[in-house]
Amino acid sequence: MRSQVLEVLTRKLEARSALSIADRGTLLGLPITVRRYEARKDIILEGRHNNQCCIVIEGLLCRYKVIKDGGRQILSLHMPGDIPDLQSIHIDVMDHTVGTISAATVGFIPHSAIKQALQHSRELSRAFWLEVLIETSILRGWTASIGKRSAPARIAHFLCEYITRMRAIGLSDGMTCVMPLTQTEIGDALGLSTVHINKKLRELRRAKLVELRAGQLRVLNWRELSDRADFDPNYLHLPLLKK
Amino acid sequence: MRSQVLEVLTRKLEARSALSIADRGTLLGLPITVRRYEARKDIILEGRHNNQCCIVIEGLLCRYKVIKDGGRQILSLHMPGDIPDLQSIHIDVMDHTVGTISAATVGFIPHSAIKQALQHSRELSRAFWLEVLIETSILRGWTASIGKRSAPARIAHFLCEYITRMRAIGLSDGMTCVMPLTQTEIGDALGLSTVHINKKLRELRRAKLVELRAGQLRVLNWRELSDRADFDPNYLHLPLLKK
DNA sequence: CGACATTTTGAGTCAGCTCAATCAGTGTGG
DNA sequence: CCACACTGATTGAGCTGACTCAAAATGTCG
Numbered sequence: 001m002r003s004q005v006l007e008v009l010t011r012k013l014e015a016r017s018a019l020s021i022a023d024r025g026t027l028l029g030l031p032i033t034v035r036r037y038e039a040r041k042d043i044i045l046e047g048r049h050n051n052q053c054c055i056v057i058e059g060l061l062c063r064y065k066v067i068k069d070g071g072r073q074i075l076s077l078h079m080p081g082d083i084p085d086l087q088s089i090h091i092d093v094m095d096h097t098v099g100t101i102s103a104a105t106v107g108f109i110p111h112s113a114i115k116q117a118l119q120h121s122r123e124l125s126r127a128f129w130l131e132v133l134i135e136t137s138i139l140r141g142w143t144a145s146i147g148k149r150s151a152p153a154r155i156a157h158f159l160c161e162y163i164t165r166m167r168a169i170g171l172s173d174g175m176t177c178v179m180p181l182t183q184t185e186i187g188d189a190l191g192l193s194t195v196h197i198n199k200k201l202r203e204l205r206r207a208k209l210v211e212l213r214a215g216q217l218r219v220l221n222w223r224e225l226s227d228r229a230d231f232d233p234n235y236l237h238l239p240l241l242k243k
Numbered sequence: 244m245r246s247q248v249l250e251v252l253t254r255k256l257e258a259r260s261a262l263s264i265a266d267r268g269t270l271l272g273l274p275i276t277v278r279r280y281e282a283r284k285d286i287i288l289e290g291r292h293n294n295q296c297c298i299v300i301e302g303l304l305c306r307y308k309v310i311k312d313g314g315r316q317i318l319s320l321h322m323p324g325d326i327p328d329l330q331s332i333h334i335d336v337m338d339h340t341v342g343t344i345s346a347a348t349v350g351f352i353p354h355s356a357i358k359q360a361l362q363h364s365r366e367l368s369r370a371f372w373l374e375v376l377i378e379t380s381i382l383r384g385w386t387a388s389i390g391k392r393s394a395p396a397r398i399a400h401f402l403c404e405y406i407t408r409m410r411a412i413g414l415s416d417g418m419t420c421v422m423p424l425t426q427t428e429i430g431d432a433l434g435l436s437t438v439h440i441n442k443k444l445r446e447l448r449r450a451k452l453v454e455l456r457a458g459q460l461r462v463l464n465w466r467e468l469s470d471r472a473d474f475d476p477n478y479l480h481l482p483l484l485k486k
Numbered sequence: 487c488g489a490c491a492t493t494t495t496g497a498g499t500c501a502g503c504t505c506a507a508t509c510a511g512t513g514t515g516g
Numbered sequence: 517c518c519a520c521a522c523t524g525a526t527t528g529a530g531c532t533g534a535c536t537c538a539a540a541a542t543g544t545c546g
Contacts, residue, residue: 047477065383068473070391075383087376090369095380095478119365126333129372133330136379137338140308140318143386147434148313151534182492191390196534198494214543230311234290235338394502425524439502441526457511 003028005057005107012081012169016134016239017127026117026124033108039180042099043106050088052108056080059104060180064188065096074189076139077101077162079169086132089114102180134237141235146191149230152200154190156229159210161236163219168238179217246271248300248350255324255412259377259482260370269360269367275350282423285342286349293331295351299323302347303423307431308339317432319382320344320405322412329375332357345423377480384478389434392473395443397433399472402453404479406462411481422460 006028013019013027034057037043044050046065054061061078063085075096078084084098089111100106118125141161145154162179166172183201184194192200204210209225211218219225249271256262256270277300280286287293289308297304304321306328318339321327327341332354343349361368384404388397405422409415426444427437435443447453452468454461462468 063383065387067387067391070393073387073390075386087379090373091376091380091480093477093480095480096383122362130333132375132379133334136330136375136382137334139379139382139386140306140339143318143382143389144308144310144316146386146390147316148310150313183494184492193535194492195494195536199534202494234336237334237336237338426526427524436503437524438504438526442502445526 005032005034005105006030008057008081009055009083009107013124013127013131015168016130016237017123019123019127020121023121023124023127026121030109030117031113035106035108037100037104037106039100039103042097044085044088044094044098046094046097048094049092050085050094050111052110053083053085053088053114054098055107055109056082056084057105057107059106060101061098061104061106062101062185062189063096063098072188073191074185075142076135077165077189079165079171081169082135083128083131086128101185137235137237142189151190151192151196152203153229154192155186155197155200156204156209156225157231158186158190159204159212159217159219160226160229160231161233163217164233164236164238168236174219175222176216176218178215179212180215248275248277248348249273251300251324252298252326252350256367256370256374258411259373259480260366262366262370263364266364266367266370269364273352273360274356275352277348277350280343280347280349282343282346285340287328287331287337287341289337289340291337292335293328293337293354295353296326296328296331296357297341298350298352299325299327300348300350302349303344304341304347304349305344305428305432306339306341315431316434317428318385319378320408320432322408322414324412325378326371326374329371344428380478380480385432394433394435394439395446396472397435398429398440398443399447399452399468400474401429401433402447402455402460402462403469403472403474403476406460407476407479407481411479417462418465419459419461421458422455423458 010024010027043054043061056078058080061082061084063075063078064072065075066072076084085094088094118128145157149157163172163174163177166177167174171177181189183197187194187197190197201212205212209219209221211220253262253267253270286297286304299321301323304325304327305317306319307315307317309315319327328337331337361371388400392400406415406417406420409420410417414420424432426440430437430440433440444455447468448455450467452462452464454463
């Protein structure tokens with residue numbers, strides 16, 4: 001059970017990095033505490049200190065900031081295998097909150113254990129670095145999208161990115177996947193109002209590009225959708241994405 | 244001359260991390276090539292590979308992405324001591340472009356030399372990590388600002404952040420500093436049009452909060468400006484900023 | 487079935503955009 | 517020293533994408 005949990009992390013890292021048997025062993029030997037969270041619960045609050053990292057086992061997490069008079073801005077989504085607060089190893093005060101979108105199973109690993117593991121393996125250290133750097137690249141993608149894309153393009157881009165990431169971890173066939181965000185949450189992620197999300201989503205639906213119902217996303221016309229989105233998966237730095 | 248150049252980096256890192264004499268020596272021994280760039284020139288292009296990191300010696304750099312039909316989004320500003328493309332050590336293809344805002348002096352250090360230095364010192368490695376993580380934190384601040392703040396608050400926040408960062412590296416007294424961005428560039432950074440920047444900037448000027456002329460920024464009423472901006476410097480993770 | 491969350495739709499408003507000049511500062515050549 | 521060129525700042529006049537408010541419809545779950 002415990003090792004099944006760490007298996008998720010191992011698989012994630014191995015998708016991009018070549019780990020030795022020893023590295024694998026180190027990972028699987030990490031001390032981990034598992035907790036279950038309901039949907040829409042905070043896990044780590046902005047302003048708090050933190051002496052462990054959380055890793056998504058199952059479900060969807062997000063990071064967000066609350067802006068005065070402006071509601072909240074979701075900054076990232078985190079899927080199984082992700083470590084949303086890896087930065088807390090070196091930065092002691094959280095500058096944002098980590099919470100759940102859907103109900104989720106989350107593992108906690110003490111900083112001390114992670115630091116020790118990283119000191120013992122150069123390759124493991126590189127693998128963790130890489131995950132952080134790719135997350136940052138995705139964040140840059142979001143920033144550019146929010147800053148410069150029209151609402152329809154922004155929504156289309158979001159959907160393309162979401163399903164591409166889900167596919168990369170084996171949770172989608174590239175056409176269909178689970179999508180637990182409400183329209184309000186999509187708005188919080190894209191810097192748009194709920195009502196506007198709804199209206200533009202309807203247009204995408206009417207144009208037979210996507211379906212989004214009951215927490216299921218289905219892409220009907222990838223070509224056209226990714227075209228409207230100006231979607232280029234380069235920034236996701238995926239390993240062997242044959243497309 | 245060469246060591247003066249690396250001095251900028253050393254000072255930056257030492258502001259946040261305690262480096263040993265040996266670490267200092269390692270830094271000052273890094274092989275570096277110095278180049279001078281004119282204002283508004285690209286240094287590393289999106290899509291390219293990269294086998295060295297650039298470090299800002301003097302002047303202002305930025306990173307940006309170009310969005311189809313949407314112009315460009317500036318993703319970050321880089322001041323002396325910053326290493327804008329540190330992520331290229333582990334990610335081989337650039338997902339954005341690095342270029343100059345003002346004329347700038349830039350140093351280039353081969354990846355191989357940096358990797359070697361980081362392998363030899365745990366503290367140095369931590370110091371470089373930290374710089375990357377803080378830059379990411381600043382990026383999150385931008386994302387939230389672009390996504391959720393009104394244009395006036397966004398501009399005020401940008402100015403607060405800019406002068407605070409300049410002050411942290413000794414290039415401002417907290418009230419005045421050099422500000423080489425044109426209004427178009429401020430717009431590119433904030434996801435706003437040039438015209439709108441101009442109009443909202445005028446309001447800040449009329450309210451006697453700031454002056455911004457001839458490449459000089461002067462804050463006349465910090466209290467009110469930072470209040471309108473909802474500015475909380477926590478996310479800059481500055482070391483000993485007494486404020 | 488009832489309570490609650492989420493989605494959908496309509497109507498009206500406004501922040502921020504585009505287009506189009508004009509003005510100001512700086513540099514260049516004669 | 518002046519005319520010209522060029523870049524950046526400013527201003528005015530609409531226009532519209534996205535917002536807010538409000539209500540109805542639909543879905544979910546104990």
